[in-house]
Amino acid sequence: MGATYGLVVAVFLASVVEAVEALTIVMAMGMTRGWRSAWAGTAAAAVALAAFTAAAGYALATWLPKTALQLTVGALLLVFGLQWLRKAVLRGAGLKPRHDEEAAFAEQTAAARGAGPATRLGLDWFAFTVSLKGVFLEGVEIVFIVITFGTSAHDVPVAAGTAAAAAVCVAVAGFFAHRPLSRVPENTLKYGVGLLLASFGTYWAVAGLGVFTADGTSLAWFGRDWAIPVLIAAWFVVTRLLIRIAPALARRPDRTGPNGIEEAP
Amino acid sequence: MTVLRLVKGFARFWYAFLIGDDWKIAASVVSVLLVGAVALCAGAAPGGWLAVLLGLLLMAGFGAVLLLDVARRNRR
Numbered sequence: 001m002g003a004t005y006g007l008v009v010a011v012f013l014a015s016v017v018e019a020v021e022a023l024t025i026v027m028a029m030g031m032t033r034g035w036r037s038a039w040a041g042t043a044a045a046a047v048a049l050a051a052f053t054a055a056a057g058y059a060l061a062t063w064l065p066k067t068a069l070q071l072t073v074g075a076l077l078l079v080f081g082l083q084w085l086r087k088a089v090l091r092g093a094g095l096k097p098r099h100d101e102e103a104a105f106a107e108q109t110a111a112a113r114g115a116g117p118a119t120r121l122g123l124d125w126f127a128f129t130v131s132l133k134g135v136f137l138e139g140v141e142i143v144f145i146v147i148t149f150g151t152s153a154h155d156v157p158v159a160a161g162t163a164a165a166a167a168v169c170v171a172v173a174g175f176f177a178h179r180p181l182s183r184v185p186e187n188t189l190k191y192g193v194g195l196l197l198a199s200f201g202t203y204w205a206v207a208g209l210g211v212f213t214a215d216g217t218s219l220a221w222f223g224r225d226w227a228i229p230v231l232i233a234a235w236f237v238v239t240r241l242l243i244r245i246a247p248a249l250a251r252r253p254d255r256t257g258p259n260g261i262e263e264a265p
Numbered sequence: 266m267t268v269l270r271l272v273k274g275f276a277r278f279w280y281a282f283l284i285g286d287d288w289k290i291a292a293s294v295v296s297v298l299l300v301g302a303v304a305l306c307a308g309a310a311p312g313g314w315l316a317v318l319l320g321l322l323l324m325a326g327f328g329a330v331l332l333l334d335v336a337r338r339n340r341r
Contacts, residue, residue: 095338206316
């Protein structure tokens with residue numbers, strides 16, 4: 001049960017973060033080059049992502065025994081989640097600029113205005129390919145989380161449905177706002193998702209080590225699923241400590257401005 | 266040539282996707298899991314305690330790698 005709640009929360013938050021980034025790209029293309037090509041690119045990416053999710057999810061769930069699956073997806077989630085946590089710690093410590101959706105939008109619109117006209121299959125090829133690539137690359141991260149969480153919790157449909165719901169929420173919000181969703185606290189959300197990915201990854205990867213025992217049963221944590229909130233709390237404490245220690249270790253004056261952007265010395 | 270470039274691009278994408286900016290984090294995770302597998306096979310500790318120990322080792326490994334990276338960046 002705990003795994004299912006965690007699955008829904010982690011997938012929803014991760015999907016919101018990635019969908020906001022994808023929306024910025026699609027909006028930049030739509031507003032500068034035309035909505036038809038931007039939506040065509042988005043639709044093509046969505047079809048590719050759905051096919052990828054179905055194929056990879058089926059393959060993982062069918063070919064691997066339970067403990068091997070836990071070990072594989074746990075290790076992948078852990079490595080992937082620790083990347084998110086690493087960036088969150090560096091941002092929290094003022095050693096890496098925070099992600100800024102307005103700046104990303106300005107960069108994308110400038111690139112779209114600078115690109116020459118090119119029409120293929122009746123579509124603005126620049127808007128189509130940039131939207132396709134942007135949505136696909138952001139979407140692969142969502143798919144990865146959907147597959148790993150979904151297969152481990154034996155609930156790929158719930159994971160996929162949650163991701164789709166998050167994408168729809170972001171698209172609707174973007175439609176009404178008609179601008180990038182820069183007010184979504186992306187950096188905080190990324191930190192939260194990183195904590196969830198690392199905690200569930202730790203739980204499943206260690207449990208999956210049971211594949212090396214004679215009977216092949218999962219290694220049991222004390223308290224079973226209740227170990228997950230404890231792991232989340234532990235990862236939170238570790239990362240807060242790192243956020244405090246890292247700037248001191250960098251041995252330089254903090255040149256990060258109030259919005260997290262590094263200022264000139 | 267085109268196929269080779271595609272394969273290279275595919276491999277580079279997955280490396281960046283899974284391993285990311287700091288390969289040492291992935292290496293520390295794999296090392297701890299290997300230690301866990303060996304300890305489990307050797308019957309070195311009861312399951313519950315081994316799980317706790319491995320969890321702590323994973324956190325310590327991540328912290329050590331991240332701080333090492335910060336310190337090294339500063340020396341550059």
